[in-house]
Amino acid sequence: MWDAVKSMKNEGLVSLATFGSVFSSYVSFDKVKEAVLTFEVMDQYGCVRDIVALNTLISAICREGKTIDGLEFLSVAKSRIRPDLDSYAILLEGWEKEGNVSLAKTTFDEMVAEVGWDPANVPAYDSFLSTLIKGKDGVNEALKYIDILLQRKCYPGIKFFRDVLEDFQKVGNVRGAELIWKAMVEKVGIRPDTEMYNLMIELYCSKNYTDTAKKMLDEMVFTGAFPDMQSYKVLFHFLIKNRKLKDASVLFNEMVKNEFFPIKTDCIAAVKIFLDIGDPYVAVKVWKFMIENYDSDLDETGNLLINGLRDANMLPEAVKYAEDMIERGIKVTSATLSRLKHSLSREKKDGVYEELLRKWKSS
Incomplete structure (x- = not known):
């Protein structure tokens, strides 16, 4: 060498x-x-x-x-x-990676003594706070030092804020995330971006705090951030999972309007649950969205919808969507046809069934 x-x-x-x-x-x-x-x-x-x-x-x-x-x-x-600002920023980043809170504090104190307080020293402050928060009573320690920084007209940056939210989201620490969020937004004045809002929405949803997650979604536009596909997808998934179906229905309409389309698995779950609770109209709305935007794996949900409409005494609608499925090449099962035959015969509408059967056989 x-x-x-x-x-x-x-x-x-x-x-x-x-x-x-x-x-x-x-x-x-x-x-x-x-x-x-x-x-x-x-x-x-x-x-x-x-x-x-x-x-x-x-x-x-x-x-x-x-x-x-x-x-x-x-x-x-x-x-x-x-030494300059970079010297200590490098060391503090090292302590952050190694998780050494004690030596991070020692280095931070030395930095202040050697180079003083400087608003430009954001990388060092971010690394230091990120190290503190992983230690014992980390949230309170970080909040204490945030206040000290603010007294010196120095401010942590968005990197610390984002990294902390990511870590808290992974471990499900709602309280810690809320405290840091409040400090960084209200005291430091940082405006969270869409990704950071999404972390909070996902954290709240994972703990079944969907009402709070919905408030975060509604708040975004007033702070300069805007919901994206991830924002809607996560919230819709948990609203369906937790059977908050009124909110899910409203959010579904908003998603479609804004062209942030729900994923197929959530749509399938939505059709099933809305049928289960006796709200076939929303189930039909979701199904219409599915056939317009997805072209595979629709058979099971389509048959579920037909049977659900039949069970809800909506026989004409059940026949209508069965015919539409046949025309679209979506498989209507023989079991579904048999149930329709039974209901149509009872209503003395055998001719309707014969026409449906003819279309089914010719498809």
Whole structure:
């Protein structure tokens, strides 16, 4: 490796990127000491040992999960090269990845003492808060430091906010998500985007708080975010699953109007449930949507609808949709036909059945 570096030096090609590669190679083979020694001889190859070079080495060390070595190196090197915001942001990102709350606090305190409070230091603040929140009493610790930052006119960024919501959504921590949401929106003034609203909607739905999820959906447009397919899909799925069918019916209409079409599996479940509760009109509405937008795996739901209409004493409608299915090439089963025959015979409408049978046989 060094032969190549010497050759590059002779050709005037050595740069900081060259040494960055050397640092990374040594650290990846657990040779941090050699990486530090390389830093010490950089100037012999025409590269300045400045803060950029120092941060390049710290970054190489922390990327390999050796943040403690990066901290020790900085504690020695800072007597010669003054650390900057990036130096501490790199270390705090390392502690975030390693989940070391105690040393993150130590590094944060040192950062404040060395470089002070700076509104531009958002990456460092984000990493620090993200580390805190994973520790003991993490939410309260993070909220405490958010208040401290605000007192100093410094603010965490959207990365922290988004990462926390993702983590809380995965573990189902509704309370933690609500507290952070309130702090970041009301105190910091961050406007959540659609993806972040979706995380909250999914979190609420997963805990069966569909009413609160619906409020989040309605709130979005007033904050500059707009529901997308994911917003509607998640909420509709859980409204159907939890049999909040009045809300599901309203949301279905809104989805179709806005061209955010429900997925087929949720439509199938909706048809079945609306028939089960004796609301065939909404079931028919969902079925009409299905046949207009899906062209496969419709047989079972179609037969379910026909039988449901028949059971709801809507025999003319049952015949109508059976005929429509036949014309569309959707299979009407012999069992469904048999049930229709029985009902039509009872109503003395054998001719209607004969015509239906003729169409069925010729299809």
